[in-house]
Amino acid sequence: MQSKIAYTDEVDDIEEAVGEIFDAFSDFEFKKNSLAIIFMEEDVEYPELYEGLSKKWDFPIIGCTCTAMLVSGPGFASDGISVLVMTADDCRFEAGVTGELTRDNYEKSIADLYGELSDRLGEKEKIIISYAVCVTARDHASADDLLAATDAVSNGTPIIGGLASDRFSFDDTCVFCNEKLVKNGQVIVLVAGEFEPKYIHITSIEARVSPQTYEITESNHNEVMCIDGRPMVDVLKEEGFEVGKEDVLREYLLTPFIVTIPQPDGGEVRAARNLSLINKENKSGLFLGAMPKGSKIQVGIINRDNVKETLNTALNELKEYIGSTDYPYSTVLCTSCAARYLALANSIQGEAGRWLESLPNQLNFFGMYSNGEFCPVTDDNSGNDYNTFHNFTFVILAL
DSSP states (O other), X not given: OEEEEEEEOOOSOHHHHHHHHHHHTTTOOOOSEEEEEEEXXXXXXXXXXXXHHTTTOOSOEEEEEOSOEEETTTEEESSSEEEEEEXXXXXXXXXXXXXXXXXXXXXXXXXXXXXXXXXXHOSOOSEEEEEEOOOOOTTSOOHHHHHHHXXXXXXXXXXXXXXXXXXXXXXXXXXXXXXXXXXXXXXXXXXXXSOOOEEEEEESOOEESOSOOEEEEEEETTEEEEETTEEHHHHHHHTTOOOSSSBOTTTTTTSOEEEEEEOTTSOEEEEEEOEEEEETTTTEEEESSOOOTTOEEEEXXXXXXXHHHHHHHHHHHHHHHHHTOOSOOOEEEEEEEHHHHHHHGGGHHHHHHXXXXXXXXXXXXXXXXXXXXXXXXXXXXXXXXXXXXXXSEEEEEEO
């Protein structure tokens, strides 16, 4: 599998942007099967962009909005359009996007889309690349709901990707596949063929606000009513956290909840969760991911040193792995939590450049800052992999 990346900061004149993208690929050899992934700022007129690209490209084009991009070449980019094309004779891609999703229709919608893509692919996929939108309204499915539905219909195929993001308004996110754009849906790409995917994830959270561990004693999906038998808001208030407003996603971006979730086979996974909304009437909290009854939670804290250290760890692990194998990796897909972006603040551009410079020259690095990440987790006790939704992580997929 080979790849190439293009980036343009032109977003006002889409015709010019399309021309710059085509120029960047003028010497690229397209193989039998190709896939384009686009990460872009929220102000881009995607229908016009797709109309221009589809005049020359007849393969699937998917992607989403994002807070910022990590791209070979410019390194860090907070504006513009970035494009990755992967191509191969011996790999196949089938891509599609759901309609608008709710708690009532998401399972059937995802099952129908997966079934359609699987029939077209004609063989079992090795991985699924997926991007989705998770809004904070109470009638929408959580990110865990979407991931669990995809995991179920695929019988546990590794899922890598994440949630679309924007400039922290949380209102301007979208995902798209070819001409179809949705504000609250999910893009799914099935990838099959002769390749060796390597995925890595690492969390940014080591420190805790306090050593206290709580148990979720009453919850429904991603809404927590009680911890340790008491209303959640009462416990937060005693710990000195913000409980005076309903929409608290921004206030809790750098103080994640670490949840340890038991699995049916006896294993467990640990993930971080963003608190999104507070219900003052029933004193519950709504999270971006699932918070099952019986799970244990702690309150963590994310800072710049944690972010730098964990990213160095992930990239070093990737370099060591690639150096130990004969497979010719060409592409690194990355999803990094938007909270990491906030934690790095003004140093992010220089840090991004140093990270990318440390990678082997043959690797095209293509990533975004997201509202949440998808990557399998291996349980140390059972040894099993579980597709998991994360916050505050750095996820890498090498292809």
